[in-house]
Amino acid sequence: MGEEGKSGRPRGLGTRLTHAARDRKLTLGGVNPVVQKASTVIVESASKLFEPGGWTYGRHGTATHEALQQALCEIEGAEHCVLAPSGLMACILPFLGFGGAGGHVLVGDNVYGPTRRFVDRMLPRWGCEATYFDPQIGAGIATLLRPETTLVFVESPGSMTFEIADAPAIAAAARSANVVSVMDNTWSAGVFHKPLTLGFDLSVQANTKYVSGGADILNGAIYLNDDRLLARLKETVADLGVNVAPDDAYAVLRGARSLAMRMDHHQASALEVARWLTKHPAIARVIHPALESDPSHALWKRDFTGSSGLFSIALKPMPTAKVHAFLDALDLFGLGFSYGGFESLVIHCDPQLKRTSSTSDLGGPLIRLSIGLEEPADLIADLEQALAQVS
Ligand SMILES: Cc1ncc(COP(=O)(O)O)c(C=O)c1O
Incomplete structure (x- = not known):
């Protein structure tokens, strides 16, 4: 809905989340979006069958998903949001999209257990090497970057030991080496910390936690501004068959309003x-x-x-x-x-x-x-x- 309305006054997050995703196309006039349960989507004409960006098949998104994405973007001030069926999937999709055989990734030593399990068990099977770094390494991360490093993953603060990483220093080192930087931002819910404005390429969250808020749903999101990275992530989601049920998307949005x-x-x-x-x-x-x-x-x-x-x-x-x-x-x-x-x-x-x-x-x-x-x-x-x- 934008930062300002007719008054010209910048609106606070509570206001923006209340009014986000209220376009009639998404709500049919209600204040909430429709729950569009669809595998099949009938397109209007043959020329639209392969048109990028339209709703063409349930797994690629429906009105309900679009409504949730619009609202979530307000939280992190992001241009784009990719949905995932769990927070863990939101964490690992960047590894799948930007890591690979012969490659190397850097991972904070304080990351949440299942993220670490994925790094330890799955990445070696793909021929991708990982190095854990001290979460307080800051600009020193530059010394760990190798020519084959493709991704740096940080969780800040760590969700058990609560060390805060020097986000701008890590993001700057990664950027100067052309390495994709990813921050697990679940602790702050995106309300109190904006990794994209501190230089990170991607911010991920388990919406399972604060964003949905009801302790009854598993969901995740990846936030980003870069179109090229978005295209790669969307490809990864499509290649893996990753999908969020429309009922879940609706429930997360309902929680996010408050x-x-x-x-x-x-x-x-x-x-x-x-x-x-x-x-x-x-x-x-x-x-x-x-x-x-x-x-x-x-x-x-x-x-x-x-x-x-x-x-x-x-x-x-x-x-x-x-x-x-x-x-x-x-x-x-x-x-x-x-x-x-x-x-x-x-x-x-x-x-x-x-x-x-x-x-x-x-x-x-x-x-x-x-x-x-x-x-x-x-x-x-x-x-x-x-x-x-x-x-
Ligand atoms: C920091 C952090 N990231 C990611 C996740 C994964 O979320 P989910 O349980 O939805 O897969 C969790 C869950 O506890 C978490 O604490």
């Missing part, structure tokens, strides 16, 4: 809980980049406009049985691997941490908290009673 407002709530509540935890004697460290004490705070302050509801705590050293007792004592936090939904969640991270080129000694057992839309005072009371049982 994203800006929800993120404000997640941000404020998580900070309130995090600040309270910093004073608790059973906690060795609170790992949240928006806290002044965090080692990533300066980069967060420079490159982000806010923070989401996801952060970690390191408990003071204690046996695993006690860690489990703490987790089991929690009442409002569900034991669940996701985040970004309306409900608060918690996991024990240690069994999932894997590093090969950097260390992550955080001072004790690592627990990740996803702060939902409950009242923060209730969450604090719940944490207090659970910590009291193991302190």
Whole structure:
């Protein structure tokens, strides 16, 4: 819908997401788009059968997909958005599109487990080599670039250990070597961090988390501005037969309408809980980049406009049985691997941490908290009673 309306005043994200994708062609006059369930699409004339950009077959997109893409572009300020059936598929499509036999990719050592699993298990089968780099490498990444490097993949902050990467430095090094740069931007939901404006070629998100917000859908998106990269990604999607069901596209858009407002709530509540935890004697460290004490705070302050509801705590050293007792004592936090939904969640991270080129000694057992839309005072009371049982 554009940044400004008749008033000429730049519109905020909440306004833009409320009014995006409301073209009559997509909504038939409703305020929501139609759910166009279609494999077959009948085109108007023979000359349009092979016309690029039109709706020609369900797998290549329908009105519902187009509506979601239009709205999502508002979040990251992107020209284009490619949809994926999961966040993980959004992460791996760039490897499939821009990596290949004889090639080399660079991957942040703190990436989310299943992204790492794909890199470790699938890329070697394709004859593509990967090197993991310290997430805080910054401009030093230039030393790892090789003539055959085609892609750099960064997750910032890492979704368990929360190191923020020096995005402009990494993007600039990649660009000067003609290497495609990709940022997993799921933590910020795209609301608080715009990798494309910091020089990254692609920003990816698991819409499964904050964008859909309902904890009931798997979906992903890749954002970009470059037409040449878009053509290659679209080819990759078509060659792989990757597809998003129209019902899912509709549900993600429905969630996205309230994203800006929800993120404000997640941000404020998580900070309130995090600040309270910093004073608790059973906690060795609170790992949240928006806290002044965090080692990533300066980069967060420079490159982000806010923070989401996801952060970690390191408990003071204690046996695993006690860690489990703490987790089991929690009442409002569900034991669940996701985040970004309306409900608060918690996991024990240690069994999932894997590093090969950097260390992550955080001072004790690592627990990740996803702060939902409950009242923060209730969450604090719940944490207090659970910590009291193991302190
Ligand atoms: C940072 C990050 N990227 C990608 C994904 C993958 O999303 P999905 O579960 O939709 O495949 C996740 C899921 O937890 C994630 O945390």
